[in-house]
Amino acid sequence: MLKLVASLSRPGGGGRHLRLCHYSTNVPTPAATTFWHQRIPLQNLAETSKSRVLMTNDFTRVHLPWKPSSSRSVCPRGFTSDASATQSGFIAWYLRMLDKYTFPTKSITAANILAFADITAQYLANETLKEGETKQDWDKIRTLRMLGIGAFFTAPILHIWFNLMLWRFPKTDVASSMKKVLAGQLIASPVVNSSFFAVNSFLQGESGEQAIEKIKRDLWPTWKSGAMYWPILDFVTFRYIPIHLQVLFNNCCSFVWTIYLTSMAGKKAEAFSAANPNPNLAHSKT
Numbered sequence: 001m002l003k004l005v006a007s008l009s010r011p012g013g014g015g016r017h018l019r020l021c022h023y024s025t026n027v028p029t030p031a032a033t034t035f036w037h038q039r040i041p042l043q044n045l046a047e048t049s050k051s052r053v054l055m056t057n058d059f060t061r062v063h064l065p066w067k068p069s070s071s072r073s074v075c076p077r078g079f080t081s082d083a084s085a086t087q088s089g090f091i092a093w094y095l096r097m098l099d100k101y102t103f104p105t106k107s108i109t110a111a112n113i114l115a116f117a118d119i120t121a122q123y124l125a126n127e128t129l130k131e132g133e134t135k136q137d138w139d140k141i142r143t144l145r146m147l148g149i150g151a152f153f154t155a156p157i158l159h160i161w162f163n164l165m166l167w168r169f170p171k172t173d174v175a176s177s178m179k180k181v182l183a184g185q186l187i188a189s190p191v192v193n194s195s196f197f198a199v200n201s202f203l204q205g206e207s208g209e210q211a212i213e214k215i216k217r218d219l220w221p222t223w224k225s226g227a228m229y230w231p232i233l234d235f236v237t238f239r240y241i242p243i244h245l246q247v248l249f250n251n252c253c254s255f256v257w258t259i260y261l262t263s264m265a266g267k268k269a270e271a272f273s274a275a276n277p278n279p280n281l282a283h284s285k286t
Contacts, residue, residue, distance in 0.1 A: 098244055106247045107155040114150035117255040118143045124259060145203050150251075153199055158247045161188055166243055177238040181231050189230075193222050229257055 097105045119138070126135045165183065169176040194215050201211035233253045241249045 102244065103155070103159060106159055107151045109248055110155040110158070110251050111147045111151035113251040113255050114154060115143050115147040117258040118146040120255075121258045145200070148203070149196070149199060153196065154251070154254075155247060157192055157195075158250055161192075162237075162243060162246045165238065172239055174239070177235050180238045181234045184234050185227065185231065189223055189226060190219065193219055229260075 165180045197215045198211045
């Protein structure tokens with residue numbers, strides 16, 4: 001059974017409902033995290049009057065025929081989709097958009113994070129030039145390329161991957177989280193990295209032979225570098241981050257990884273790609 005914590009609120013369209021917002025993912029299907037707007041029959045619910053903890057195999061919205069005793073939200077701050085009741089500002093707005101427009105919100109978020117990461121990487125590359133090297137102008141085309149990759153490659157891949165892992169390993173205990181990390185290292189990383197190198201080469205107008213050569217040259221070093229960084233973050237993602245925020249968390253980690261590689265290695269910005277769709281996707285030489 002799936003344990004959920006619910007908040008009571010009145011939606012704009014009328015009628016009272018419970019917004020189920022926090023859970024342990026030991027469920028047999030990914031429906032509880034994939035379909036956020038499915039209504040639950042009341043007979044499937046068992047509510048405790050004290051903590052409003054619900055036990056069900058599915059969730060998102062429950063319409064109540066009776067008047068609730070309290071309208072106070074008991075959802076953990078930051079994890080409720082009905083954020084307007086307890087939050088204000090950008091975070092509340094973002095969580096509402098993530099609830100209402102899940103996939104477009106993830107795509108736009110990934111695009112902006114990776115584009116900003118690329119701009120930062122290029123700036124840091126100029127700041128770490130050796131004596132005699134010439135500063136490079138901002139490569140706007142490269143940034144636009146990373147923006148497109150974030151929206152149409154990174155976000156879809158991560159969305160599918162995280163939901164697939166939830167379906168295959170629904171629990172969030174240590175053993176299940178480690179299985180997900182291992183699957184990312186051995187399956188997702190080489191497949192996603194190879195695909196990224198191919199897509200990036202195509203967007204740069206390179207031939208198929210050049211794309212294959214890039215994959216042969218960069219895939220193994222990229223995997224080794226990522227193996228030093230991503231496993232612990234993947235474990236945190238699968239163990240502690242709610243499914244609807246996992247793509248966002250991963251993109252933020254990708255941003256940090258871009259800056260780290262650029263500043264520590266001291267290479268030119270062209271040596272790295274700001275797109276890092278994980279698992280373990282480091283940066284290609286462009």
